[in-house]
Amino acid sequence: MCRHLAYLGPPRTLAQLVLQPPHSLLHQSYAPLDMRGGGRVNADGFGVGWFVPGMDEPLRYRRSCPLWTDAGFTSLAAATTSGAVLAAVRSATAGTPVVETACAPFAGSGSTARWLFSHNGRLPGWPDSAVALAAGLDVADLLTMEAPVDSALLWAVLRHRLAAGDDPAGAVAEVVRAAADAVPGARLNLLLTDGTVVVATTWWHALSVRAADGAVTVSSEPTDDGPGWRAVPDRHLVVATPSTVDIRPLEAALAADQVRASRKTLEQS
Numbered sequence: 001m002c003r004h005l006a007y008l009g010p011p012r013t014l015a016q017l018v019l020q021p022p023h024s025l026l027h028q029s030y031a032p033l034d035m036r037g038g039g040r041v042n043a044d045g046f047g048v049g050w051f052v053p054g055m056d057e058p059l060r061y062r063r064s065c066p067l068w069t070d071a072g073f074t075s076l077a078a079a080t081t082s083g084a085v086l087a088a089v090r091s092a093t094a095g096t097p098v099v100e101t102a103c104a105p106f107a108g109s110g111s112t113a114r115w116l117f118s119h120n121g122r123l124p125g126w127p128d129s130a131v132a133l134a135a136g137l138d139v140a141d142l143l144t145m146e147a148p149v150d151s152a153l154l155w156a157v158l159r160h161r162l163a164a165g166d167d168p169a170g171a172v173a174e175v176v177r178a179a180a181d182a183v184p185g186a187r188l189n190l191l192l193t194d195g196t197v198v199v200a201t202t203w204w205h206a207l208s209v210r211a212a213d214g215a216v217t218v219s220s221e222p223t224d225d226g227p228g229w230r231a232v233p234d235r236h237l238v239v240a241t242p243s244t245v246d247i248r249p250l251e252a253a254l255a256a257d258q259v260r261a262s263r264k265t266l267e268q269s
Contacts, residue, residue: 001081001087001102001164001178001220002042002088002090002091002118002119002120002125002190002220003025003028003029003032003070003088003089003120003136003219003231004025004086004087004088004104004118004120004189004220005017005018005025005086005087005088005214005217005218005219005220005223006085006086006087006088006191006195006200006217006218006219006220007084007085007086007116007216007217007218008083008084008092008193008195008196008198008215008216008240008241008242009213009214009215009216009217009242010081010082010083010213010214010215011082011083012081012082012085013077013078013081014048014050014076014078014080014081014082014085014087015074015077015078015079016020017085017087018048018067018077018087019077019086021224022223022224022225023221023222023223023224023225023264024223025046025087025089025223026043026067026131026218027068028041028066028068028221029041029042029043029046029066029067029089030043030068032103032220033220033221034205034206034220034221036048036187036204036205040041041065041066041091042089042090043091044059044060044064044090044091044092044098044103045064045065045088045089045090045092045098045099045100045102045158046062046063046066046067046070046073046087046088046089046090046103047061047062047063047067047088047090047103047104048060048061048062048073048085048087048088048105049061049082049085049086049087049107049116050082050084050085050086050087051082051084051114051136051154051195052082053140056113056114057107057113058084058105058107058114058116058195060064060102060105060107060116061073061076061130062101062103062105062239063100063103063148064098064099064100064103065104067089072085077183083209083220084195084196085192085195086115086116086118086191087105087115088103088104088105088191089116090102090103090104090118092149093122093123093125093126093149093150093151094122094126095243096126096128096147096148096149096150097147097148097149099147101146101152101161102146102147102151102152104117104118104119104191105118106118106127106146106149106151106152106155107143108159108163108171110163111163112161112162114161114195115159115162115192115193115194116192116193116194117143117154117158117159117190117191117192117257118151118192119150119151119155119156119189119190119191120186120187120189120190120191121188121204121205122150122186122187122221123153123154123183123186124177124183124185124186125136125150125183126149126150126185127150127182128181129182129184130150130153130183130197132182133153133157133179133183134153134156134157135162135180136157137156137157138160140160141156141157141160142156144156147193147249148228148229153207153222153245153263154175154179154188154190155173156190157175157178157179158171158172158175158190159230161174161175164166167202167240168192168194168197168199169199169237172190172192172199172200172201172237173201173237174202175190176188176190176201176250180203180256183253186203187203187204187205188201188203188204188206189201189202189203189204189205189206189207190203191218194203196241197239197240197241198216198218198238198239198240198241199237199238199239199240200218200237200238200239200240201230201236201238201250202234203234203235203236203242203250204234205220206218206220206221206228206231207219207220207231207232207238207241208221208222208223208229208231208232209228209229209230209232209238209241209245209247210226210228210229210230211219211228211240211244211245212228214242214243215242216240216242216245218238218243219241225231230247232247233247235249235251236248236249237249237250237251237252264268
């Protein structure tokens with residue numbers, strides 16, 4: 001069901017974040033500890049996105065092979081440093097293709113070009129089950145999906161909200177609610193960052209957070225046995241920066257988003 005990680009803090013090499021920790025994403029790709037909902041490995045591809053000071057858009061490296069087979073990434077990761085990273089290893093939803101473009105992180109364009117997105121979970125019954133969710137999108141949104149997979153559809157729905165100017169945390173919470181309502185049994189751990197803030201959800205899958213020494217890591221599973229890891233309860237929203245971590249029930253986040261939307265409507269009237 002995939003594993004993912006986001007990091008904000010002092011610059012570190014991609015190898016230090018993704019490959020070297022005792023229970024890194026590399027380790028989680030072939031020996032995950034908490035794969036709820038089926039699956040034993042995450043071998044259907046991987047991706048890493050990172051932000052570079054002075055560049056308007058993040059860079060990405062994605063492949064459809066297992067992370068442990070890509071020697072080229074090992075060399076790249078050792079030589080590449082960033083203070084803002086999102087990475088994921090993929091276990092493909094049944095019936096979806098194993099291709100590079102189906103691997104997170106997904107990226108935006110235009111006004112959403114700085115955002116990176118990952119989805120740990122699945123929309124069961126894909127694609128028929130997601131028709132109602134997709135119906136609210138413009139044709140252009142559907143035509144610019146990176147791949148015909150459930151994660152890319154969720155990103156298209158979220159990207160549409162971000163482009164409309166929605167608050168990122170509220171947008172993520174609303175997409176989770178819409179997907180859960182449209183697709184019974186949906187598993188919806190979402191992860192979003194623009195290099196300054198991380199927004200994440202728990203909906204049937206595990207997630208942990210560690211904040212220390214001016215850095216924050218949000219990960220499907222703790223990457224080591226060190227202190228400071230905090231398990232995020234199910235049905236919760238995380239909003240984190242290197243100096244702050246806010247964890248709240250998704251219901252509270254949705255209520256706050258409704259208040260913000262009401263105020264925005266009044267200001268525009």
